[in-house]
Amino acid sequence: MNSMRNPMKHATGLGSAKHGVAHFMIQRITAVALVLLSIWFMVLVLGLLGSDYATARAAVAQPFNAILMIAFLIAAFWHAQLGLQVVIEDYVHTPWIEMALQIIIKLACALAVVAGVLAVLRITLGS
């Protein structure tokens, strides 16, 4: 049975779709991270309801919250990009529109992470 298979399959480990399990794995890993991080995020936001601007900013400035906020941004937007990629693959079949949407989503998520991380850095390093 194995003699009918191309040795390259074992060498690259990518499978017939040529992509391997990278998408699947990263989606699951960011999912696990987000289970914990989204609970933290909701607790943080709920704790800050009704507080003034200075208190909110000071809370995000704390190293513990700043670190988790950056982790949350990266995990959330990466997870979102991978998820939206599958949605576009499923419903959009015109090649140029599909490619344009995929690229726009990737760039938008990357930009969102950069902007969010920069905001957290401004808050945590500035105060």
Add this chain to the structure above:
Amino acid sequence: MASTQRPLSPHLSIYHWYINMISSILHRATGIALAAGSLLLLAGLLTLAAGETQFEAVRAFCNSWLGLILLFGWTWSLAYHLCNGIRHLLQDTGLGFRIDQIIRNSWLAVIGSIVLTVIVWGWALAAGGVA
């Protein structure tokens, strides 16, 4: 690819809406809603860094009726996607693939999402709204 108008076999018009079907498409719909709503959260974070005037503008929008509806929808979407997502992660390990388990876990995800949303919004209203 789909350029010739061939007749398709009926799907949405004839399939009974079982909970496993509903939970699957809800997982996708809530995922899309979460991605869209994350932009509002990003706006909050960016204005928090920018200054008090900008942040208060975002806070005011969150307190408007449109903002409250969006936030409520986003909270429920997060709760549902979280509960159903945990179910997906467990299924990735091979657990819960029997039909009765799938039905039960789908209902657990829906009920769990409602419970979480009630808890979060109960707290929020007790704290005086999205102030």
